[in-house]
Amino acid sequence: MAQTQQQSSGFSLPAPADAASAANAPTTTTATVILPPGEKFEGTYTVVSDTSSRDLLVGGGILLVLFVAFFFAKNAYANTMVAKRVPPNKANAAGWWLFVFLASLATGVVLAAVNSAKFMTPLIIGPVAAVGLLALVLMFVSGRK
Template sequence: MSQNESSNSGFALPAPTDNAAAVQAAPVAQPAAQQSSMVAVNLGTPGVDTSSRDLMIGGAILLVLLAAFFFAKNAYANTLVAKRVPPNKANAAAWWLFVFLASVSTGVVLSAVSASKFMTPLVLGPLAAVGLVGLVLALVTGRK
């Protein structure tokens, strides 16, 4: 049986060709996982600076969070007053809680906006220190 004859098997080997020409002409097959990652990398537009837009979005998110933390501050103060803590101490503890929440959320938003710029000890160190002081003072001030 020759290669050019048709048979009932439905499978025929191609005619032998020069190996170097076949290697150059054949595309390199890549796994599907590598192909999808290559597509994801190429979707962005190179050369476009989005840092100001990202900071605006981060600022808007931080503003919404600060409004929510303000309502949480009032709820915490009311909870402390209900536990028989004097109102002036409860209000001070609630403001310290607000400072803690604001500093932690500021650090998280800045890290999400641009990790390469803002995840440095020079930026996150003072935010963490202010947050830790705020948490300690909120707990100490909120006692009876």
């Protein structure tokens, strides 16, 4: 009882190609270039730097959660400073500078993770790093007795 009609299971192998048609078919090849240390690649090439809205939304959500955590860390740091006999207004200022430092650090890391080709440029990371370093210095200066 042989079936005359085959039922398709959704997968079929392509028909075998003979050597003559394979020789005439266009071939696509990819090349990997490994340069010795110190040499530069000459020529033009493009870097894909497209960031989807989903990536930016996930990065923004992560930053929001981190900012809430940093706010609690700011309060804990200020309370610790007050316990060490630092005046409350100076301790609160040091806590806010800690918040700014952590926020700028997290912003730089999230931007680098979302799209490093687009956001790791000196015009973007430079100011973020400068604000972070300034906040770190001001945190230590304002947290003195």
